[in-house]
Amino acid sequence: MATDTRVILICSGKGGVGKTTLTANLGISLARQGLTTAVLDADFGLRNLDLLLGLENRIVYTAQEVLEEECRLDQALVKHKQESNLSLLPAGNPRMLDWLKPDDMKRIVDMLKEQFNYVLIDCPAGVEDGFKNAMAASQEAIVVTNPEVSAVRDADRVIGLLNTNAIKPVQLVLNRVRPKMMANQEMLSIDDVTDILALPLLGLVLEDEQVIVSTNRGEPLTLNSVNSPAAKCYLNIAKRLQGEDIPLIDPVEESSGFGAKFRKLMQTKIF
Amino acid sequence: MNSIPQKIIVNIEDSKYLSWKLCLINKLKSLKSTNIEIDCKNLDLSCTDILEIISIAKENNCEIIGFCSTSLKTIVSSQSLGCKSQFIIENNSNETLKINEKSLTFSKTYFHQGTVRSGEYIESSGDLLILGDVNPGAKVSAEGNIIIWGRLLGIAHAGNKGNSQATISALQLRPVQLRIAKKVARGPKEKPQIGLAEQARIDSEEIIISPLETS
Numbered sequence: 289m290a291t292d293t294r295v296i297l298i299c300s301g302k303g304g305v306g307k308t309t310l311t312a313n314l315g316i317s318l319a320r321q322g323l324t325t326a327v328l329d330a331d332f333g334l335r336n337l338d339l340l341l342g343l344e345n346r347i348v349y350t351a352q353e354v355l356e357e358e359c360r361l362d363q364a365l366v367k368h369k370q371e372s373n374l375s376l377l378p379a380g381n382p383r384m385l386d387w388l389k390p391d392d393m394k395r396i397v398d399m400l401k402e403q404f405n406y407v408l409i410d411c412p413a414g415v416e417d418g419f420k421n422a423m424a425a426s427q428e429a430i431v432v433t434n435p436e437v438s439a440v441r442d443a444d445r446v447i448g449l450l451n452t453n454a455i456k457p458v459q460l461v462l463n464r465v466r467p468k469m470m471a472n473q474e475m476l477s478i479d480d481v482t483d484i485l486a487l488p489l490l491g492l493v494l495e496d497e498q499v500i501v502s503t504n505r506g507e508p509l510t511l512n513s514v515n516s517p518a519a520k521c522y523l524n525i526a527k528r529l530q531g532e533d534i535p536l537i538d539p540v541e542e543s544s545g546f547g548a549k550f551r552k553l554m555q556t557k558i559f
Numbered sequence: 560m561n562s563i564p565q566k567i568i569v570n571i572e573d574s575k576y577l578s579w580k581l582c583l584i585n586k587l588k589s590l591k592s593t594n595i596e597i598d599c600k601n602l603d604l605s606c607t608d609i610l611e612i613i614s615i616a617k618e619n620n621c622e623i624i625g626f627c628s629t630s631l632k633t634i635v636s637s638q639s640l641g642c643k644s645q646f647i648i649e650n651n652s653n654e655t656l657k658i659n660e661k662s663l664t665f666s667k668t669y670f671h672q673g674t675v676r677s678g679e680y681i682e683s684s685g686d687l688l689i690l691g692d693v694n695p696g697a698k699v700s701a702e703g704n705i706i707i708w709g710r711l712l713g714i715a716h717a718g719n720k721g722n723s724q725a726t727i728s729a730l731q732l733r734p735v736q737l738r739i740a741k742k743v744a745r746g747p748k749e750k751p752q753i754g755l756a757e758q759a760r761i762d763s764e765e766i767i768i769s770p771l772e773t774s
């Protein structure tokens with residue numbers, strides 16, 4: 289039995305910023321470090337964590353049957369084919385949203401805590417019941433955002449709610465960073481984002497076409513394409529989560545030619 | 560081994576002296592080459608006053624390591640000049656508030672500590688004091704003045720029941736929108752000057768923004 293399980297909520301406010309992709313890749317990366325990890329799909333409305341992990345066809349039971357005591361937890365957990373330290377607890381059908389209460393989420397997470405080092409909760413978008421249920425069961429949180437004004441605004445809203453609910457630490461992942469656009473000031477700079485959100489930056493993830501390819505294949509990037517730019521970012525985030533002191537990836541090196549411009553950009557504000 | 564410099568606190572509000580300036584000069588005469596912290600008590604000092612204190616200290620070979628005060632105006636002034644500043648809320652905070660309020664027209668000050676984030680709304684039926692940033696998407700509103708010890712990037716409405724004397728002050732005033740009484744203005748586009756606190760008020764029917772003068 290794992291004693292100090294870390295239960296981490298992966299949330300964003302806005303949809304489509306990369307929560308599910310981060311959950312899947314972080315799950316793989318942590319599992320590869322030898323940590324038993326459960327990923328819980330709390331996005332009952334738009335479940336797709338199973339798809340990203342390529343486990344869709346192996347789901348028999350879901351969190352719903354566990355809660356209704358129609359099956360045991362270990363019957364519902366789907367173990368990953370290649371990374372046996374990683375298991376998925378699939379979301380039930382969307383109608384669960386009608387009756388699910390914060391206490392139900394807590395019950396599920398308490399069960400997972402008995403077996404795993406990490407529990408990652410893939411949170412639905414928005415700040416309504418789905419988010420609140422998932423938050424109730426979490427201890428700490430990772431807020432995912434993009435360098436866009438609307439995504440940052442929504443992340444800020446979510447951070448306010450996490451703070452009032454005493455979730456901590458709350459750390460930031462800035463996803464879909466494009467050094468070229470940042471250099472041209474067509475995108476918010478890293479400073480612009482951290483300035484507003486005032487959170488420690490757990491990591492950056494570069495924009496990477498490979499993410500889309502891997503999503504379609506149902507193989508998270510970190511599983512097979514460890515050398516792609518985004519995969520390195522995900523691996524670093526997992527290591528930092530474990531307390532390793534890894535310097536932030538320098539987008540300059542990932543996209544040579546923008547060196548000086550980008551460095552200058554890190555110091556300017558365009559808000 | 561004595562790596563922590565000795566700190567001496569100089570209280571510049573002393574009824575023995577006619578003004579804080581005389582008080583400071585006299586007290587510094589007896590101290591040479593020391594690190595001092597200036598306790599401004601409840602004096603309301605402007606940026607000019609703070610600069611003067613710094614230059615008086617220099618003349619007396621003293622190094623100021625910080626200011627403390629129970630007056631928010633003083634703290635905003637010293638903070639905006641980049642000095643280490645500590646806002647003191649006295650134990651008997653009700654009484655302190657009453658003293659400070661004698662000069663103000665409003666009865667209650669609402670304090671909020673921490674960042675006001677997107678979607679959050681804070682309201683006061685008196686003055687409103689925020690120690691932290693007001694982020695884009697957040698809104699703060701008060702019947703009296705609004706003082707933000709941080710950046711104002713969201714929306715602020717001072718004098719929300721019609722008081723057109725109300726002001727909005729912030730270390731950095733770059734809101735989406737400003738309202739004072741019934742007047743509405745959009746925030747300025749140009750970047751703020753670093754290190755100068757700013758204040759918005761109504762002057763001949765227009766909302767104007769100028770560097771904060773507190774006296």
Ligand SMILES: Nc1ncnc2c1ncn2[C@@H]1O[C@H](COP(=O)(O)OP(=O)(O)O)[C@@H](O)[C@H]1O
Pocket residue numbers: 300302303304305306307308309310463464465493494495496497499500503518
């Ligand atoms: N770093 C990235 N580079 C390129 N595409 C990305 C990146 N991160 C996410 N995406 C794409 O963005 C879309 C939304 O991602 P997803 O993880 O499903 O977001 P969410 O769970 O927050 O709704 C997906 O199509 C995904 O492939």
Ligand SMILES: [Mg+2]
Pocket residue numbers: 307308309331336
């Ligand atoms: Mg998702």
